[in-house]
Amino acid sequence: MNSESRPEVLISSNEIAATVDRLAAEIRRDYLGKDPLLLGILKGSFMFMADLIRLLDFPLEVEFVRLSSYGRGTESSGKMNVVQGLRSTVKGRDVLVVEDIVDTGLTVAYLMEYLSKKRPALLKLCALLDKPSRRRVPVSIDYIGITVPDKFLVGYGLDCDEKYRNLPDVCILEGE
Numbered sequence: 001m002n003s004e005s006r007p008e009v010l011i012s013s014n015e016i017a018a019t020v021d022r023l024a025a026e027i028r029r030d031y032l033g034k035d036p037l038l039l040g041i042l043k044g045s046f047m048f049m050a051d052l053i054r055l056l057d058f059p060l061e062v063e064f065v066r067l068s069s070y071g072r073g074t075e076s077s078g079k080m081n082v083v084q085g086l087r088s089t090v091k092g093r094d095v096l097v098v099e100d101i102v103d104t105g106l107t108v109a110y111l112m113e114y115l116s117k118k119r120p121a122l123l124k125l126c127a128l129l130d131k132p133s134r135r136r137v138p139v140s141i142d143y144i145g146i147t148v149p150d151k152f153l154v155g156y157g158l159d160c161d162e163k164y165r166n167l168p169d170v171c172i173l174e175g176e
């Protein structure tokens, strides 16, 4: 990646940091003292999760699941399957799902349904980015960072064919 191919910045790293700050304060109000299980969806949420938990000053557990919805490129296959399953017990736990972006909604709808069958005490969803214009199934997001337009985004953990995850800003991929 050279400077010429760097995509256009949509959300700067400063704006992301302020948003993560606000989300952490909202989450703290609901989860303080509950020893929650924060469940990130790989791979896109790893950076968001790392920043978020540093702002949560109480005991918690972190785990990641990996689901596949996107193949290579930018279009969703619409098919869901858990690739890497859960190791922690969900029953009776206060769970918070941490997602980078909700697009069609298929990924989180699938995971929330999967988790709710395991009977957690509390199950909420936090998404850094929300792209409601592309929704195919209804999803209720408890903590929303920033609503974004219908553009394919990369950076801050988001990829296109495994590239651009390391960009500090959320950027619009040219030509999408």
Ligand code: IMP
Residues within 6 Å of the ligand: 041, 043, 044, 069, 070, 076, 099, 100, 101, 102, 103, 104, 105, 106, 107, 108, 151, 152, 153, 154, 158, 159, 160
């Ligand atoms: P959904 O199932 O369509 O809501 O898609 C959710 C997943 O698709 C996210 O966790 C991302 O990994 C990926 N995704 C959705 N939109 C984008 C985007 O604009 N850029 C990169 N990845 C995206």
